Amino acid sequence: MISLRAxxxxxxxxxxxxxxxxxxxxxxxxxxxxxxxxxxxxMDTQARICGGVRVETLVPPSADGxxxxxxxxxxxxxxxxxxxxxxxxxxxxxxVVHSIDYEAGADKxxxxxxxxxxxxxxxxxxxxxxxxxVFAGDSMGANLMLSSCLRLRDEGMPMPAALVAVSPFADLTxxxxxxxxxxxxxxxxxxxxxxxxxxxxxxxxxxxxxxEGRDPRDPYLSPAFADFSGFPPLLVQCGGCETSxxxxxxxxxxxxxxxxxxKLTVYKGMFHDFQYLFPRLPESRRAWDEIYxxxxxxxxxx
Numbered sequence: 547m548i549s550l551r552a553x554x555x556x557x558x559x560x561x562x563x564x565x566x567x568x569x570x571x572x573x574x575x576x577x578x579x580x581x582x583x584x585x586x587x588x589m590d591t592q593a594r595i596c597g598g599v600r601v602e603t604l605v606p607p608s609a610d611g612x613x614x615x616x617x618x619x620x621x622x623x624x625x626x627x628x629x630x631x632x633x634x635x636x637x638x639x640x641x642v643v644h645s646i647d648y649e650a651g652a653d654k655x656x657x658x659x660x661x662x663x664x665x666x667x668x669x670x671x672x673x674x675x676x677x678x679x680v681f682a683g684d685s686m687g688a689n690l691m692l693s694s695c696l697r698l699r700d701e702g703m704p705m706p707a708a709l710v711a712v713s714p715f716a717d718l719t720x721x722x723x724x725x726x727x728x729x730x731x732x733x734x735x736x737x738x739x740x741x742x743x744x745x746x747x748x749x750x751x752x753x754x755x756x757x758e759g760r761d762p763r764d765p766y767l768s769p770a771f772a773d774f775s776g777f778p779p780l781l782v783q784c785g786g787c788e789t790s791x792x793x794x795x796x797x798x799x800x801x802x803x804x805x806x807x808x809k810l811t812v813y814k815g816m817f818h819d820f821q822y823l824f825p826r827l828p829e830s831r832r833a834w835d836e837i838y839x840x841x842x843x844x845x846x847x848x
Contacts, residue, residue: 618685708844722792
């Protein structure tokens, strides 16, 4: 049973997203993000170019760790105030946070976003000991985080100490059963209740234009199909009513198959990126507490 506040938020989300869901549109391309350069109080901020890619950095008053942040937003959203607030929450745990502002856009195709992210990671790795850093990403950002780590491993570079994937968009084939099970439950991506999954399956298992012309099972495009041998510990969180919840389950399963440490937490009744969207919900507070505990433990053991 989820909290009363979460139930209310889900109802409001259903209303807000209804016009997009009715026309089977892309919520990430329809969402309007503020870009007023939000700056968390009491933290130093800077933006610079690393490896040819813009990176925003948050430095809290007291920091004893380094975190590289991969923001979500499909393949179309640039770094914005929504993700700056998420970066600020990671900084509150005592991390200097580098947020990669990869060059997103509706015209981008794989591997454009991965190329940007890896170039920034490689440049940051040249400045600091990346083996003691932690990586975190949500949605498409979790995809890019995992793909960047695949490249680090495959090119013989040091790996980070730990990874956090929030509502990962890790299977661009959208093959999991949650797309069917949650096709009317997800307040952000579900079909209107009168539309059947059988008739509108293609709309639910939407194919991202970012994968156009590529094999969607390519591990660098869909990390849910990767071999994670040699990977650091991973925390995966997702909402139980997400259409893409299967992505998180597939990802955790692939880690276990490779013998890589993984913790999967499914928050029953919750939705995509709930802890980023509404951090003050009781469920979100629990999720952030879990993230902080995991990251501090990983940083301490590194």
